[in-house]
Amino acid sequence: MNLKNVETKIAFDGEQRKYSHFSEALQCDMTFSIYLPTNNEKKEIPLIWWLSGLTCTDDNFSQKSGFQRLAEIHQVAVIIPDTSPRGEAVADDAAYDLGQGAGFYVDATEQPWSEHYKMYTYITEELAEIASTLVPRFSGKESIMGHSMGGHGALVIGMKNAQRFKAISAFSPILSPSQVPWGIKAFSTYLGKDKATWLEWDATELVKTTHAPPILISQGTQDSFYPEQLEETAFLKNAKENNQLVEYTKNAGYDHSYFFISTFLDDHFAFHMKNLK
Amino acid sequence: MNLKNVETKIAFDGEQRKYSHFSEALQCDMTFSIYLPTNNEKKEIPLIWWLSGLTCTDDNFSQKSGFQRLAEIHQVAVIIPDTSPRGEAVADDAAYDLGQGAGFYVDATEQPWSEHYKMYTYITEELAEIASTLVPRFSGKESIMGHSMGGHGALVIGMKNAQRFKAISAFSPILSPSQVPWGIKAFSTYLGKDKATWLEWDATELVKTTHAPPILISQGTQDSFYPEQLEETAFLKNAKENNQLVEYTKNAGYDHSYFFISTFLDDHFAFHMKNLK
Numbered sequence: 001m002n003l004k005n006v007e008t009k010i011a012f013d014g015e016q017r018k019y020s021h022f023s024e025a026l027q028c029d030m031t032f033s034i035y036l037p038t039n040n041e042k043k044e045i046p047l048i049w050w051l052s053g054l055t056c057t058d059d060n061f062s063q064k065s066g067f068q069r070l071a072e073i074h075q076v077a078v079i080i081p082d083t084s085p086r087g088e089a090v091a092d093d094a095a096y097d098l099g100q101g102a103g104f105y106v107d108a109t110e111q112p113w114s115e116h117y118k119m120y121t122y123i124t125e126e127l128a129e130i131a132s133t134l135v136p137r138f139s140g141k142e143s144i145m146g147h148s149m150g151g152h153g154a155l156v157i158g159m160k161n162a163q164r165f166k167a168i169s170a171f172s173p174i175l176s177p178s179q180v181p182w183g184i185k186a187f188s189t190y191l192g193k194d195k196a197t198w199l200e201w202d203a204t205e206l207v208k209t210t211h212a213p214p215i216l217i218s219q220g221t222q223d224s225f226y227p228e229q230l231e232e233t234a235f236l237k238n239a240k241e242n243n244q245l246v247e248y249t250k251n252a253g254y255d256h257s258y259f260f261i262s263t264f265l266d267d268h269f270a271f272h273m274k275n276l277k
Numbered sequence: 278m279n280l281k282n283v284e285t286k287i288a289f290d291g292e293q294r295k296y297s298h299f300s301e302a303l304q305c306d307m308t309f310s311i312y313l314p315t316n317n318e319k320k321e322i323p324l325i326w327w328l329s330g331l332t333c334t335d336d337n338f339s340q341k342s343g344f345q346r347l348a349e350i351h352q353v354a355v356i357i358p359d360t361s362p363r364g365e366a367v368a369d370d371a372a373y374d375l376g377q378g379a380g381f382y383v384d385a386t387e388q389p390w391s392e393h394y395k396m397y398t399y400i401t402e403e404l405a406e407i408a409s410t411l412v413p414r415f416s417g418k419e420s421i422m423g424h425s426m427g428g429h430g431a432l433v434i435g436m437k438n439a440q441r442f443k444a445i446s447a448f449s450p451i452l453s454p455s456q457v458p459w460g461i462k463a464f465s466t467y468l469g470k471d472k473a474t475w476l477e478w479d480a481t482e483l484v485k486t487t488h489a490p491p492i493l494i495s496q497g498t499q500d501s502f503y504p505e506q507l508e509e510t511a512f513l514k515n516a517k518e519n520n521q522l523v524e525y526t527k528n529a530g531y532d533h534s535y536f537f538i539s540t541f542l543d544d545h546f547a548f549h550m551k552n553l554k
Contacts, residue, residue, distance in 0.1 A: 010499070011536035066343035066539060222287070259288035262343060 003130060006031070012072040013038045016062060021130070025122040026085040027115065032127065033058040033080040034134055037072045044139040046166075046276040047077045047131060048269075049123070051146030051153040053172075054182070055101045056083050061147075064258035070269040076276065077135045081123055083149070085116035097182055098189060104177070105153030106201045108190035117190055124157060143167035143213070143272045147261055148225070151217070152177055155203035159210040167275035169216040169268045171261050172223055175235040176204040182229050204235040207244050215239070215246045216271045218264045220254030247271075280407060283308070289349040290315045293339060298407070302399040303362040304392065309404065310335040310357040311411055314349045321416035323443075323553040324354045324408060325546075326400070328427030328434075331459070332378045333360050338424075341535035347546040353553065354412045358400055360426070362393035374459055375466060381454070382430030383478045385467035394467055401434060420444035420490070420549045424538055425502070428494070429454055432480035436487040444552035446493040446545045448538050449500055452512040453481040459506050481512040484521050492516070492523045493548045495541050497531030524548075 007018040014037040023030045037045065048071075050061050058080040061067060071078045084090075084103030091112040093099035108117035132138055143166045146154035151173020158168035177183025178198045187198045199205040206212075219226060232248060239246040254260040284295040291314040300307045314322065325348075327338050335357040338344060348355050361367075361380030368389040370376035385394035409415055420443045423431035428450025435445035454460025455475045464475045476482040483489075496503060509525060516523040531537040 009532055009534060009536045010497075010530040010540075012540045016536060063535065064340050066346070068536070069343070069539070220287075253287040255286055257286060258340065259286045259293060259345070262346070263287075263289045 011035070011068040014040075014068060014072050016068060018058070023085070023122055023126060025118045025126045028085045028087045028090050030086065030122075031058060031082055033062050034131065035068055035071050035078045036135065037075045037077065039075065040077065041136045043075070044137045045075050045077055045135060046139045046141040046143070047079060047135055048272055048276075049142065049144040049154070050078055050080045051105060051123075051144070051150030051157075052080065052083050053146075053148030053150050054083070055096050056150075057101075058082050060258070064262070065265055066262050067265055067269075070265060074269055074273045076269075076273065077138070079127070079131050081127055084119065090116045098185060102149065102186065104149060104183075104186045104190065104201075105156060106187070106190055109197065110190060110192045113190050119153075120157065124161060141166055141276045143276055145169040145268055145272065146173070147171040148256065149174060149182070152183070152203060155215070156201055156206060158215075159203065159206040159212045160200070162210050162212045165213055167213050167216070167272045169271055171218050171264070171268075172220060172226065172230055172256055173203070173217060174229055175232050176202065178202045178205070179234070180229045180231060204238055207235060207239045208242055210242070210244070212244055214271070214275060215244065216268060217246065217248045218251060218260075218268070219249070220251050220256065220260045222253055223256040223260075225256055288312070288345040291317075291345060291349050293345060295335070300362070300399055300403060302395045302403045305362045305364045305367050307363065307399075308335060308359055310339050311408065312345055312348050312355045313412065314352045314354065316352065317354065318413045320352070321414045322352050322354055322412060323416045323418040323420070324356060324412055325549055326419065326421040326431070327355055327357045328382060328400075328421070328423030328430040329357065329360050330423075330425030330427050331360070332373050333427075334378075335359050337535070341539070342542055343539050344542055344546075347542060351546055351550045353546075353550065354415070356404070356408050358404055361396065367393045375462060379426065379463065381426060381460075381463045381467065381478075382433060383464070383467055386474065387467060387469045390467050396430075397434065401438060418443055418553045420553055422446040422545055422549065423450070424448045425533065426451060426459070429460070429480060432492070433478055433483060435492075436480065436483040436489045437477070439487050439489045442490055444490050444493070444549045446548055448495050448541070448545075449497060449503065449507055449533050450480070450494060451506055452509050453479065455479045455482070456511070457506045457508060481515055484512060484516045485519055487519070487521070489521055491548070491552060492521065493545060494523065494525045495528060495537075495545070496526070497528050497533065497537045499530055500533040500537075502533055
């Protein structure tokens with residue numbers, strides 16, 4: 001493993017670290033961030049995954065959410081992957097919602113994307129392996145959260161690995177990617193025209209049959225992408241029919257920004273920690 | 278007054294607003310941000326000024342510090358000016374530490390800078406007038422804080438208006454601008470070669486004679502600009518000789534970034550609120 005610690009900053013007494021490495025899964029150089037609370041060598045701590053939205057890198061959540069305060073209070077490590085493979089050799093698109101910065105957390109099957117766009121495998125296998133070496137006394141307990149495209153990613157990864165993750169939460173997630181413009185564009189590009197192949201990457205489909213850990217979802221009422229991209233009706237209906245525990249809250253006045261995330265992150269951390277004990 | 282509300286976002290239940298206006302003092306269009314906590318129409322609230330560092334706009338503190346959580350808890354309005362006049366017609370320099378983004382909170386006397394670079398007058402008079410109209414039930418009590426160049430600004434503005442501001446605090450401030458590279462470059466450009474004119478803009482000089490409100494200063498030990506740009510010895514010596522109350526803390530491991538600010542902002546807000554009651 002070719003792991004380079006490119007930066008370590010102290011925040012709320014813990015360490016906000018940035019690493020770069022060559023990813024075998026993605027066949028390119030990648031960067032990610034991880035926060036380790038104080039005392040991380042003295043006691044066992046769990047790990048929360050944060051998946052970011054379209055156009056983001058690992059920096060957005062690190063710099064704008066204020067999560068380090070909560071990670072330190074709750075004594076939990078937090079890992080923040082990038083949102084796609086990167087680099088000049090990696091296929092891209094001029095649009096903000098396709099290509100680099102828009103990996104959608106799937107394993108692409110279509111050319112030219114399938115060469116690098118394997119974010120699902122990268123996160124669930126390769127980066128998970130790396131993370132376990134970086135948290136000195138990892139309790140083995142993990143949960144996953146994300147925003148927008150990353151909310152979709154958290155739900156899909158969490159439900160496809162329902163035994164592994166102890167809690168799933170999302171801010172303003174794309175809940176039905178097969179039905180909304182962002183998802184249709186990405187899935188038809190990365191997965192091809194056969195919509196049957198899309199279903200295993202669609203939270204609204206997965207929630208029909210999975211017995212997943214508890215799910216918490218927060219949505220702002222003034223989100224300019226709601227409901228067009230973030231429609232929840234079918235997801236909630238399917239969850240209910242499958243007796244899947246979902247708490248879905250609509251928050252008056254809030255938009256799609258990090259102001260929304262930072263406001264309700266406290267609730268999300270409390271929810272995760274309850275399930276990570 | 279030609280004031281335009283260009284954005285309002287909800288954060289921690291309060292309102293994070295952005296305004297643009299034509300500034301008479303600066304002779305250009307300016308943008309600033311202000312946070313109003315909930316209940317701001319029901320009870321009297323004080324106002325904290327935040328002055329940002331080199332290269333910043335009003336967005337850095339708004340998006341990276343997480344201050345809204347504290348402003349809401351303490352029920353205080355916070356106003357965040359830009360760091361210089363702006364626009365194509367405004368004198369500039371290619372360097373990051375001179376010209377636009379680097380106003381140093383002085384009133385320039387040298388051409389071509391004196392035409393627009395009147396940040397001291399802009400903040401203490403014009404923007405103060407505007408702020409008083411935006412806080413519905415302003416208690417009349419103000420305090421001031423800032424970071425780096427903005428820490429210098431907070432100290433100088435606070436001490437030059439010692440009756441008006443109830444508390445002054447700074448993260449990693451330029452304490453002796455007349456003696457360090459950033460300050461010498463800016464002052465010789467904006468104020469001219471006669472160093473006697475620099476003294477009224479130098480906190481280390483002002484603290485010799487002013488009876489200012491309590492001052493709190495936080496400095497990180499791993500700050501790459503410390504001590505070269507941020508040397509504190511002369512300031513602390515002069516403050517002590519003048520019986521000026523200064524609490525100066527060095528914080529192990531912290532650097533010059535917003536990770537440092539966000540970690541200790543809680544302490545700074547508590548300090549300000551104690552003096553704003």
